[in-house]
Amino acid sequence: MIAVDNGVNVQALLDARDVLTGAPEAAQFTWRASAKWENGVRSTTTVRDFFGLGQEQSHKTESVFSADHPAVFAAEDNGITPIEYLLVGLASCLTAGVASVAQNRGIQLRSVESTVEGKHDIRGILGVDSDVRNGYTDITVKFAIDADASKEDIEALVAQSQKRSAVFDALTNPTNVTVELA
Amino acid sequence: MIAVDNGVNVQALLDARDVLTGAPEAAQFTWRASAKWENGVRSTTTVRDFFGLGQEQSHKTESVFSADHPAVFAAEDNGITPIEYLLVGLASCLTAGVASVAQNRGIQLRSVESTVEGKHDIRGILGVDSDVRNGYTDITVKFAIDADASKEDIEALVAQSQKRSAVFDALTNPTNVTVELA
Numbered sequence: 170m171i172a173v174d175n176g177v178n179v180q181a182l183l184d185a186r187d188v189l190t191g192a193p194e195a196a197q198f199t200w201r202a203s204a205k206w207e208n209g210v211r212s213t214t215t216v217r218d219f220f221g222l223g224q225e226q227s228h229k230t231e232s233v234f235s236a237d238h239p240a241v242f243a244a245e246d247n248g249i250t251p252i253e254y255l256l257v258g259l260a261s262c263l264t265a266g267v268a269s270v271a272q273n274r275g276i277q278l279r280s281v282e283s284t285v286e287g288k289h290d291i292r293g294i295l296g297v298d299s300d301v302r303n304g305y306t307d308i309t310v311k312f313a314i315d316a317d318a319s320k321e322d323i324e325a326l327v328a329q330s331q332k333r334s335a336v337f338d339a340l341t342n343p344t345n346v347t348v349e350l351a
Numbered sequence: 352m353i354a355v356d357n358g359v360n361v362q363a364l365l366d367a368r369d370v371l372t373g374a375p376e377a378a379q380f381t382w383r384a385s386a387k388w389e390n391g392v393r394s395t396t397t398v399r400d401f402f403g404l405g406q407e408q409s410h411k412t413e414s415v416f417s418a419d420h421p422a423v424f425a426a427e428d429n430g431i432t433p434i435e436y437l438l439v440g441l442a443s444c445l446t447a448g449v450a451s452v453a454q455n456r457g458i459q460l461r462s463v464e465s466t467v468e469g470k471h472d473i474r475g476i477l478g479v480d481s482d483v484r485n486g487y488t489d490i491t492v493k494f495a496i497d498a499d500a501s502k503e504d505i506e507a508l509v510a511q512s513q514k515r516s517a518v519f520d521a522l523t524n525p526t527n528v529t530v531e532l533a
Contacts, residue, residue, distance in 0.1 A: 176391030181425030186477045198471040200435050204442035206463035209358030212446040214439045216431045222423055229428045236443030241404055243363030246411045249398045251447060252517040253382050254440030257396045260386035261418030262433035264394040281388035289380040294515050295368040304521035310530040324532055331530045333476050335434040339486035340526050348445060348492045348513045350506055
């Protein structure tokens, strides 16, 4: 029997679960981003440090992201639109989940691809109609997965990934967001 | 009197509002992202095309984003964590809103910076405690704004940006997300 290897260290995650069961304070993470207005609707956001396991942590490199609006919004399109970042987060979170669950279940993955579509009625943000929400009307994620498993087992992988996805939860359930002046 | 210029073409947005009031079908946008699993929990997500104003549209360049988990999650940290992308979207959306509203109100901005923090109890995603949610417990955005306006007017800018923010809405209210196998 060939060992399944999707590149996920599942044992470390299971060990972390055991340790954090007895140390809930170490499980309290704070993720951070810092944004700077450039011009127009363009901004640059930097991600580097976070807090977790009881202390300050840092990514091995700083990541910088540009956001802008496209030309059809009379902007310069020097970056993706802010709301598109939500789709990046959703796709990558569910993909990481599929890989982790597959590893835990002994399923070898060959390829995992997905397309995400978010329907957005922009009359909301433009203030045309107060009955139209500002955000997405709905989002669809379609996975194409090639793996050493039955269709039922692959469907179960996707379902379990969704069940434990941080970003899926953040989009499908409300989160309290406080916005204030420093 | 010196004309206020924050680089936002507010007149085009006001014109778009007028046009879309009579053409709601043109206001139906679809934003898209395509993700590909690389290895472990690492994936690459590409954003380029979208649909809006009744036809296919394209950003002027394709954008590619890496996501991974940090070393404290036993991963290789070759990109930010998926849930951090939500903070990038939130910060950039609110910043774009501040610039747009300031332009519309005749307020000259000099600088707009913000820090976003998302509190996350990772016992949820690890399956330690089913009462702990997978996503953020709460999110705080702190703005520091230097502008040619009173503190009250600057507070009102931030409040109006929040009121019309697509990403703020997407995080504070539930969205229907469907995940399926192609």
